[in-house]
């Protein structure tokens with residue numbers, strides 16, 4: 004399937020860096036997250052037709068930072084990528100931002116085995132993973148506490164956190180409050196610090212525990228689409244850059260202070 008794409012830049016992630024190459028990229032075209040329009044179909048494709056709007060995770064073949072990408076309609080493994088119809092209530096930019104971070108956050112929230120009424124703390128609640136984790140934990144019925152900097156308190160509250168902690172002023176682990184599940188969405192806290200704020204039998208997971216992404220399935224993308232269309236979750240977009248300014252976009256993301264996602268837009272010239 005060939006899809007016109009609008010993509011999110013690749014994030015710094017050590018295993019992926021090793022895969023990409025240390026001194027220079029092993030792959031010419033990076034990018035794992037995208038949304039766009041189906042332009043052409045393989046002979047056996049049945050789920051999609053030309054002109055469909057889709058959002059997708061390109062998998063470990065990358066290639067999303069481009070005008071076109073070919074993806075299998077039904078990949079059996081995350082590595083091969085996955086495609087689903089785009090949420091009807093989103094723009095391409097919003098849909099592109101609702102793939103990698105949202106899929107990863109969903110896996111972590113499921114691994115946290117959240118039960119309704121439980122206390123969940125999301126550390127680093129203002130990044131891509133964090134903004135989705137807050138909304139998903141809320142959707143699964145948790146009482147959510149979000150930890151972020153002063154400038155992002157309102158944003159995190161607006162995503163459904165009943166309580167917010169400003170990490171520049173307060174140490175969440177020094178308070179009386181104890182949590183059933185702590186998710187460190189920015190991989191910044193030590194396990195022993197988290198343990199101080201966990202209830203007995205509580206769970207701590209860090210974005211560094213990125214292994215196991217193999218458990219993400221294409222049904223998860225459809226699940227996210229349904230939640231988005233039901234108004235339960237949304238994308239947070241910090242900035243958009245045209246593809247020509249992707250270096251600037253990466254430099255901005257590399258500073259580590261983006262709110263939600265940074266999106267790359269791809270201009271298309273009419274086909275001859």
Ligand SMILES: NC(=O)c1ccc[n+]([C@@H]2O[C@H](COP(=O)([O-])OP(=O)(O)OC[C@H]3O[C@@H](n4cnc5c(N)ncnc54)[C@H](OP(=O)(O)O)[C@@H]3O)[C@@H](O)[C@H]2O)c1
Nearest residue numbers: 015016103104107127129130131132152189210259260261
């Ligand atoms: N995005 C994905 O699709 C994805 C998928 C798998 C794994 N990961 C991994 O998940 C982690 C998060 O990635 P991301 O893309 O969501 O966000 P990110 O760009 O790594 O983090 C940005 C956010 O982190 C906040 N932050 C920075 N320092 C902090 C601190 N000391 N305490 C709390 N918050 C802090 C920033 O807000 P302030 O500067 O205002 O604090 C900003 O909103 C990374 O390690 C990434 O490799 C990401």
